[in-house]
Amino acid sequence: MIPSAVAEIAGFCMQVTRTRDPPKSGRITATKPYPVHLMKNGSSKHLEVVGKPFRKVDASAKVTGQTKFADDIVLPRMLYCKILRSHVPHALIRKIDTSKAVAMPGVVAVITGKSLPIPYGILPVSQDEHALCLDKVRMIGDPVAAVAAIDEDAAFEAMNAIEVEYDPLPVISSIQDALRSPGSAHMDDNPSRTGGPQLAGENKEAWRIHGYGDHGNVHKMVALEFGDVEEGFKQADLIREDVFFYEGNTHLPMEQHAAVAQVDGDGKLCLWSSTQTPHYVHRALAKVLEMPASRIRVIATPNGGGFGGKSDPFPHEMIVSKLALLTGRPVKVTLTREEVFYCHRGRHPVLMWVKTGAKKDGAITAMHFRSFLDGGAYGSYGVASTYYTGALQTVTYKIPNYKFEGVRVFTNKPPCGPKRGHGTPQPRYALEVHLDKIAEQLRLDPVAIRKNHLVEPYSLTSNYLRVGSMGLAACIDKVVTASDFKNKFRNLPYGKGIGLACASYLSGAGLPIYWNHMPHSGVQLRLDRQGGVCVMCGSIDIGQGSDSVLAYIIAEVLGIDPFDIRVLTADTDLTPVDLGSYSSRVTLMTGNAALEAAERARDLLIRAVSEKMNIPATRLSLSGGRLFDVENPETSISFAEAVQIAEARFGTIGTVGSYTPPPSAGKYKGAGVGPSPAYSYDAAVAEVEVDPRTGIVRVERIWIAHDIGRAINPALTLGQVEGSVYMGLGEALMEEMSYRTNRNVVHKFPSLLEYKSPTTLEMCDVKTFLIEDPDPNGPFGAKEVGQGPLLPVPPAIANAVYDAVQVRIDEVPITPDKVLSAIQKRDEKQEDEGESANGGGTGITRGVEEPHRYGPKSVPEVDWPEPVRVKPPWDGGTGKEILREAVHARE
Amino acid sequence: MMRLPKFEYHAPRKIADAVKLMAEAGREGQFVAGGTDLYPNMKRRQQTPKVVIGLHRIAALKKITGSASTTGVSVGAGVTLTELIENRTIQKYYPVIAQAARLISTPILQNMGTLGGNLLLDTRCNYYDQNYEWRKGVHFCLKKDGDTCWVAPGSKICWAVQSADEVPVLIALGVRVKLVSPGRERVIPIAQLYSRFDGIHYLTKQHDELLTEILLPPANGWRASYAKLRRRGAFDFPVLGVAACVWFEDDHATVRDAKLILGAIAPHPLEATEAQKLLIGRPLDENAIRAAAAAAHAVAKPLDNTDFLMYWRKQMVRPYVEQALNELRNPK
Numbered sequence A: 001m002i003p004s005a006v007a008e009i010a011g012f013c014m015q016v017t018r019t020r021d022p023p024k025s026g027r028i029t030a031t032k033p034y035p036v037h038l039m040k041n042g043s044s045k046h047l048e049v050v051g052k053p054f055r056k057v058d059a060s061a062k063v064t065g066q067t068k069f070a071d072d073i074v075l076p077r078m079l080y081c082k083i084l085r086s087h088v089p090h091a092l093i094r095k096i097d098t099s100k101a102v103a104m105p106g107v108v109a110v111i112t113g114k115s116l117p118i119p120y121g122i123l124p125v126s127q128d129e130h131a132l133c134l135d136k137v138r139m140i141g142d143p144v145a146a147v148a149a150i151d152e153d154a155a156f157e158a159m160n161a162i163e164v165e166y167d168p169l170p171v172i173s174s175i176q177d178a179l180r181s182p183g184s185a186h187m188d189d190n191p192s193r194t195g196g197p198q199l200a201g202e203n204k205e206a207w208r209i210h211g212y213g214d215h216g217n218v219h220k221m222v223a224l225e226f227g228d229v230e231e232g233f234k235q236a237d238l239i240r241e242d243v244f245f246y247e248g249n250t251h252l253p254m255e256q257h258a259a260v261a262q263v264d265g266d267g268k269l270c271l272w273s274s275t276q277t278p279h280y281v282h283r284a285l286a287k288v289l290e291m292p293a294s295r296i297r298v299i300a301t302p303n304g305g306g307f308g309g310k311s312d313p314f315p316h317e318m319i320v321s322k323l324a325l326l327t328g329r330p331v332k333v334t335l336t337r338e339e340v341f342y343c344h345r346g347r348h349p350v351l352m353w354v355k356t357g358a359k360k361d362g363a364i365t366a367m368h369f370r371s372f373l374d375g376g377a378y379g380s381y382g383v384a385s386t387y388y389t390g391a392l393q394t395v396t397y398k399i400p401n402y403k404f405e406g407v408r409v410f411t412n413k414p415p416c417g418p419k420r421g422h423g424t425p426q427p428r429y430a431l432e433v434h435l436d437k438i439a440e441q442l443r444l445d446p447v448a449i450r451k452n453h454l455v456e457p458y459s460l461t462s463n464y465l466r467v468g469s470m471g472l473a474a475c476i477d478k479v480v481t482a483s484d485f486k487n488k489f490r491n492l493p494y495g496k497g498i499g500l501a502c503a504s505y506l507s508g509a510g511l512p513i514y515w516n517h518m519p520h521s522g523v524q525l526r527l528d529r530q531g532g533v534c535v536m537c538g539s540i541d542i543g544q545g546s547d548s549v550l551a552y553i554i555a556e557v558l559g560i561d562p563f564d565i566r567v568l569t570a571d572t573d574l575t576p577v578d579l580g581s582y583s584s585r586v587t588l589m590t591g592n593a594a595l596e597a598a599e600r601a602r603d604l605l606i607r608a609v610s611e612k613m614n615i616p617a618t619r620l621s622l623s624g625g626r627l628f629d630v631e632n633p634e635t636s637i638s639f640a641e642a643v644q645i646a647e648a649r650f651g652t653i654g655t656v657g658s659y660t661p662p663p664s665a666g667k668y669k670g671a672g673v674g675p676s677p678a679y680s681y682d683a684a685v686a687e688v689e690v691d692p693r694t695g696i697v698r699v700e701r702i703w704i705a706h707d708i709g710r711a712i713n714p715a716l717t718l719g720q721v722e723g724s725v726y727m728g729l730g731e732a733l734m735e736e737m738s739y740r741t742n743r744n745v746v747h748k749f750p751s752l753l754e755y756k757s758p759t760t761l762e763m764c765d766v767k768t769f770l771i772e773d774p775d776p777n778g779p780f781g782a783k784e785v786g787q788g789p790l791l792p793v794p795p796a797i798a799n800a801v802y803d804a805v806q807v808r809i810d811e812v813p814i815t816p817d818k819v820l821s822a823i824q825k826r827d828e829k830q831e832d833e834g835e836s837a838n839g840g841g842t843g844i845t846r847g848v849e850e851p852h853r854y855g856p857k858s859v860p861e862v863d864w865p866e867p868v869r870v871k872p873p874w875d876g877g878t879g880k881e882i883l884r885e886a887v888h889a890r891e
Numbered sequence B: 001m002m003r004l005p006k007f008e009y010h011a012p013r014k015i016a017d018a019v020k021l022m023a024e025a026g027r028e029g030q031f032v033a034g035g036t037d038l039y040p041n042m043k044r045r046q047q048t049p050k051v052v053i054g055l056h057r058i059a060a061l062k063k064i065t066g067s068a069s070t071t072g073v074s075v076g077a078g079v080t081l082t083e084l085i086e087n088r089t090i091q092k093y094y095p096v097i098a099q100a101a102r103l104i105s106t107p108i109l110q111n112m113g114t115l116g117g118n119l120l121l122d123t124r125c126n127y128y129d130q131n132y133e134w135r136k137g138v139h140f141c142l143k144k145d146g147d148t149c150w151v152a153p154g155s156k157i158c159w160a161v162q163s164a165d166e167v168p169v170l171i172a173l174g175v176r177v178k179l180v181s182p183g184r185e186r187v188i189p190i191a192q193l194y195s196r197f198d199g200i201h202y203l204t205k206q207h208d209e210l211l212t213e214i215l216l217p218p219a220n221g222w223r224a225s226y227a228k229l230r231r232r233g234a235f236d237f238p239v240l241g242v243a244a245c246v247w248f249e250d251d252h253a254t255v256r257d258a259k260l261i262l263g264a265i266a267p268h269p270l271e272a273t274e275a276q277k278l279l280i281g282r283p284l285d286e287n288a289i290r291a292a293a294a295a296a297h298a299v300a301k302p303l304d305n306t307d308f309l310m311y312w313r314k315q316m317v318r319p320y321v322e323q324a325l326n327e328l329r330n331p332k
């Protein structure tokens, strides 16, 4: 479908909802798009499947243990693979001796980087990974050699018998080190003088983790300016600057990555893998193995959790494929938990600086946001992540002038990438805490400062993001009322607190990862003459329920039982391309594709039956497994009979549907990250208890309202909201990917026991409200829910901690030592000033003096590039950047 | 998947057979009870016995006998934590033991883990409880395969942490333990087991000695409590454990004797002797408790090898000692 036809999809959606009207009033006549805002909420009563809490189509198999995950696959003559990983953080590989391993009993093959020399990477601009390192390792955990043997024990023994000699290189372990390492533009030639890392030797190249990128260890720098922030600051009554740090954390899926490769009799390769992106894995395999894609089949197995951690093509997938090709036998690999920590691609640690100008009433006049991302050893999605740390600031509150500068650096740590909320929880945390401080300084209510300045629905932001339906006001009202926020805020006893935060997220990225004009999602539907319906789609269910959403939507349109539909997904041989389960794109994109395919099938049935039975097509409707005359409901035939009539009339009944997002409004360089067909919105209130003697924070309750457009299945939606709250709670309070920088940059604790993530005992009560503000771009108005609800959780908790003990924790996770140290510093100061430690009181006169805080004090100096300048839409901007000449001419 | 190394396995039914097998195996042998400590360590190649002698079939190790009011109670080393938690006598007369057991890891691990295994639990450290490949990255450590203690690089001793929850509790109660080896049997106060300040040689038990019984004193005249610091409400090992036991004079108010044992904050359990003295001869009131907590604070020697920052862990000694002692006030 061409992008300009997207509006039609909305038309079709509405049309579909009308066909679901009770027979007496039903008509299949609506041809014009029905104004969406008129069908808010109410119309769901006409739907039979959509909006109902059906169980998942794969639920029985999951709860009875019959779902086959990648590690459950066992094939005859299968070999087991183990991967030797680097135990040094940065080094040249001098020599690899595999002779001992090869000679060991049970060993069938041993390979090194030489067998897989072609680089790959998820983004076309970052093809910087090798399945097995060629000449250099960049982190502990980098794969160096691989063994296939008759069992896992033999493979393990052989792996340990491989000898590797390394020549160590200087190690980069922090954002600051990376920015100042030799060869970087921020560095004169003497590292000791500028406080950079030190190592003898003149070779600047030795310091560089990669030979590409902006300079030194700077992977990517971006600078964008919309409107004129300096002008905006001039109009402000208050200007405030803050610095925040958000520590990195990882996805922690219960299922460790696993893959099995097999070569069939025709020499075709099949890879089963626990991946969120079978299509991208397919492309990467074709490249790395130098095989035509037509001879490779990738089947994504059900993911036992993904959260973004299985969205890159991974070395182990290439390695088992190569080993299967070399040995002619199936080869399986199941990563250990430690290896999963090394695959990572999780939340970037981000240091942030934000400066905002505001009017007395809290209206923002300008915002300048800077982010510094610790990218780890590879590019991964990092360029996109960098842009994402600056993209979605604008879609909640009006920001007329906005400037963003971001830099991502390479360090010798496992690579960061997309984790639930990809690049946006960090700036959202900063923004919402910053706003809380501005509200306090202006003596404004934190509810009012947010609610009074919301972005208008159906508007363009200063950075050209096209906001559609926007239910944030309703979200705020819900949580504020339900939590009794107004009575509790600043009124709870010392140690108890309440905080508010809002957020927004994409319903799918507007642009694909590699540049092309093809659909982002395709669906094929086949109707069997015995009444069976099979839907085929490249999307992969990672637990979020995408298989079920396909079935529900098709069942809704064809008037059949969703559990009668055969759902066949994520198999590159059998299913049309879907880009993958990331960026909260699946319900909206495959949902729209499924809707289109189903409507085409429905139209074929109705046309054929109309002709055969001589009833006008407009009078025919599908419901309850039958096709009937709405004016004479006794006249009906079964769904199978309808398919038979259609098959006799048209031949085999198969239809396709596809979806391409609308083109972005922004045309400037960098405009590709941020646009989405629809934005979800969230508001959350957290109530916490802080023990001032220990600093331990307990989150008692979270009220969260999520604007989902429309819930295709409210039960699954609640699951996503609660799961997001749970994950946000972990990030807010305890999770950290931390390394011992003085000990070879080892990961402190790559284990489920010592990487602390909440258990059910730490989980708070959650009260969820769904706001249904249907979006014209979503199927039945649906927007995303998988990621957005995580975003408001950390800042709501941070704001609540401040309300409880009057210290600001400007760094996530909010661990007890940080809280206690801020409290103690405050109390010491009070004693110094001769104030009596007045029991439960705080002694701080709010608004007069800055409260005590724990957090980073400054951000590094960086020579930012000249920003891409864009005029906002209300200034006559076209979405294109202002040409450089014009900028200079103006100055 | 992480896999166990190859080993020979025996499952004797008698104590005598078990100790004989161990004598034969020598340094290569190791007992295993629930295996919840040993097997994960073996998967990570921290411990690599060639001969493993299973104790779960020895019925004599699974008994709880005796009288709480007169002789005291004997608990077999092979009694599981779940059995301990559910045992009526323990619940009624030694509730602190059941309470500490309930705080150990998770209910599933409590079903397998034994009291004996808990008392002999290997010391723990973030540089040691890692798999082989990880440890290679830091060139191994003093406790296993290396020669530097990365927690305190200048140190001659290993700083791995005593991490079993029942250890400080049973020391505070003054429990004795029975150790059996071929032709020899001895009963010692449990504190003697841990008299070495070294994370490697953390026990005074001989390698071939089997722990058979834990002998609890009669349950009268004292009250005890245990406060455990950890990140989460389940799974986590203690990063500070405070066991307090107080004997009262006949007036039920004046403290006759007190034991305050800090666990999980050093390579061996620490007795806060100064703090104990501050409690004796006076009522257990707020001032006494505060003074004792301050004195106990000075004893703790946390280093950076467990969860949480060490300076914060040290600061937690005060509130946790106060919590443990406050529980002992106002006898019901």
Ligand SMILES: Cc1cc2nc3c(=O)[nH]c(=O)nc-3n(C[C@H](O)[C@H](O)[C@H](O)COP(=O)(O)OP(=O)(O)OC[C@H]3O[C@@H](n4cnc5c(N)ncnc54)[C@H](O)[C@@H]3O)c2cc1C
Residues within 6 Å of the ligand: A753, B030, B031, B032, B033, B034, B035, B036, B037, B038, B039, B040, B055, B077, B078, B081, B103, B104, B105, B106, B109, B112, B113, B114, B115, B116, B117, B118, B119, B120, B121, B122, B163, B164, B165, B166, B209, B210, B211, B212, B235, B236, B237, B238
């Ligand atoms: C995830 C996890 C969390 C945990 N959390 C905690 C916690 O919070 N607190 C805590 O205290 N422990 C914890 N543990 C450790 C362990 O589960 C318990 O300490 C348990 O009680 C150990 O008992 P076991 O029978 O399984 O010991 P085993 O593993 O069988 O044995 C432990 C050691 O004792 C020796 N041994 C056992 N019995 C005898 C005997 N009778 N005579 C001589 N030697 C013997 C063994 O040789 C071995 O060296 C945890 C373990 C895990 C895996």
